[in-house]
Amino acid sequence: MHLNFKLLLLSLCACTSLALAAEPKLAQWRDLPPWLRSSAEGPVGDATPLAGGGTVIGPSLPFGSIHPCPNTQGKTNTGYNAYKPIFGFGQLSVSGTSGGGAYGHVILSPQIGLATAAGSHDSEKSNEVASPGYYAVKLTRYDILAEVTPTHHTAIYRFTFPSSEDAHLVLDAGSPRRSTDSGELTIQPDGTISGTVTVSGGWLGKPIPAYWVMQTSRRPIAFGTFLNDTLSAGAEREKSVKPKDRFGAYLRFSIKADEPLLVKGAVSLRSVEQAKKWLDTEQPKWDFEGTAKSAMATWDRALGAIEISGGTPLQRQTFYTLLMHTMIMPRDRTKDGPVAFGDMPYWDDQYTTWDTWRTLFSLMSLINTDMVRGNVNSYIARHQVLGRVDDAFVGGAGGGTSNAHRQGGDNPTNVITDAYVKRIDGIDWKAAAAIVKQDAENRREATYRANGWSALGTLNSPVSHTLEFAYNDACAAVLARGLKMPEADAWAARSKRWDHLWNPETESQGFRGFVQPRKSGNSWLATDPTSMQNWTGPAFQEGSAWIYSYFAPHDHPRLIALHGGPKAFVTRLEHALTKKLIDYGNEPSFLTLRLFIDAGRPDLCSYWVRRAMNWYGPFKMPGDDDSGAMSSWYVLSAIGLFPNAGSDIFYLNSPTFPKVALHLANGRTLTISAPDTSATNLYIASATLNGKPLDRAWLRYEEIMAGGKLEFTLSDKPTNWAQNAPPPPMEFSQRRTGRSTGCHPTIHSLTFVVDCLLALSHSGSGGSQWTTQDIGANPKLTKGESVRGWFRLKRQKPPVKK
Structure with missing residues (x-):
């Protein structure tokens, strides 16, 4: 059965007030499981079967600024x-975060009677x-009955009260989850x-x-204010x-059961005047149904970028x-940031960017280059x-972490370079390079800058x-070479010095050789490679030596x-996965499973990958x-x-699916088919x-963006497909001049040679291994057509496995 995003829309029998839910176009999806509470948090925070990674259950538009959400007592990041x-x-709201969340401003509470004190007007719920x-x-x-639907900066609520002369709407300006510093209202x-x-x-604490x-x-019919427990009528x-x-x-209303109260509001991070402008332009009418239909149509276009067929x-x-x-x-708040x-x-x-650079921006480079740009x-x-x-x-504030400005690495560099090698247009690359240079030359930690x-x-x-930092440097070098910056070679060389922290003598579970902390005098600090460390380390962030020994x-x-x-690499990685030493559900290990391809x-x-996907669900x-x-x-x-x-x-x-239509940002479509895919x-x-x-297990971005058909034949038994093919090149391709997705014949030839050398480096066994060493870009290529660089082979003794 062919499916589009509308499977997410619900039509629960007990709540039918949204007119668009009755349209025939949506009825065909009602046999699918509801999306209800796919983001709900449980009684002890995010650790609950109903949790969808701490995401927000309220509605929004794609990358929208406002994100209305029901609020409950207790400390949760989403509220x-x-x-x-x-x-x-x-x-x-912030969505899918840990570490304390943010926001919680401007709480609306519909109620019968008036109660403003914290905990005095909480209501049980049904028919969500x-x-x-x-x-x-x-x-x-x-x-x-409370309903809400958004535009980019505004939300419109529809509150259907029972008949009452004492219907109230209370606005609590502050946040029950945060500390209110100051404020005023009219x-x-x-x-x-x-x-x-x-x-x-x-x-961030800002x-x-x-x-x-x-x-x-x-x-x-009446209104007033409150300050703590003091009411001021009128x-x-x-x-x-x-x-x-x-x-x-608070506002008081006389309401009949068939007369819903509509409330529309805008929130700005710039000024009241800007909020008023958003309200006037995005919600000029009292049109709840129209706003909801528009929101659904916006999501239809956004999620329609990937169409799937089949599957359960x-x-x-x-x-x-x-x-x-x-x-x-992240949220697009253009024209709504600080003045x-x-x-x-x-x-x-x-x-943070430490999370999103690894997957989110690359996904958007396929289906939404406007977001990347x-x-x-x-x-x-x-x-x-x-x-x-x-x-x-967050909220217009940067910094605030224990390392002054970063969670781990200078990751905007990775996002910039990712956009550069994928030729996202409409970007001033010299201005972007200034960011990369500042981080590489001034913001990396001092001993790293000096020693690598x-x-x-x-x-x-x-x-x-x-x-x-080493990966930041590698990305910075790619950008620098494309822009002919003099720092390119130095950054590339520094990016290779990460192996100074590889201790070949460290042993764990029968394997030797792990990244380990080193003191300023070059001596090692012995640590248990299986020991998981949290945000503060002391040696690894959100990981262990086992986890980070696969990150380069x-x-x-x-x-x-x-x-x-x-061969030894594959044996060790399978051991690590079998013994649950790799947390492939956390960012440092996002790429780890793909290293099997590099190892043949x-x-x-x-x-x-299929095993790991079982950890996910709505x-x-x-x-x-x-x-x-x-x-x-x-x-x-x-x-x-x-x-x-x-x-x-x-x-x-x-x-996972027999057919995927990937509608690319350039207007083309890549159809991916695997008609016999299944759990086995x-x-x-x-x-x-x-x-x-x-016959290789990787593609270049330009091959994907060309569109066409990618077809797989699958088996229920391991095969030798692509096992002898060259692994992906490790010196990232340079951004070529012009907009052509083609490649100069000379570059094709050099690419083939480099790939063959890389393949040779993987084919050794026994007492020595061939490895590649980058010795710089090809000086003979001009007009920005520098390829992955010349390589030389050198012999090196492998670490000893016990």
């Missing part, structure tokens, strides 16, 4: 716990309905409430101001006096739920206005930081050689969704294309690209 009563609806662009729930305490007799509030707390305007479809203004004050407003209902539901999660954050940004591109809620141009704007580009950027590795005590998690995305031949060569075993890649994930990073991992794995982000390489694995038929026996045999 919502599926098992607790609802006390109101917040307007700003959720879809990407619409949310509804019955607040059973008051018998109120009420007009027609029911308009506007104001500003600044809250602190959450992961104050985040928000400005809002709310309007009601009918005039209240008051038109209120403001906080000290930090942590609770302040807000659960697989289809999982796929589209997670695809939707890839389009929540200094003016109309410059401004993308907010980068929470917007984010890189936003980096340029932030660099010009703020003087730097932080890895984390960070010593213990220089910063948290020096081993994992070294590995990530730019230097896989060297990595494999240090493990003892392809694509069959094992497909096998372990109601579950192996961890926080991390701003769509985890969801992107699943989506890319399901269609059989997975990036080595920062390069133009996509690894292949067996697709997961090994690739053969493949063709546009009718020609494909």
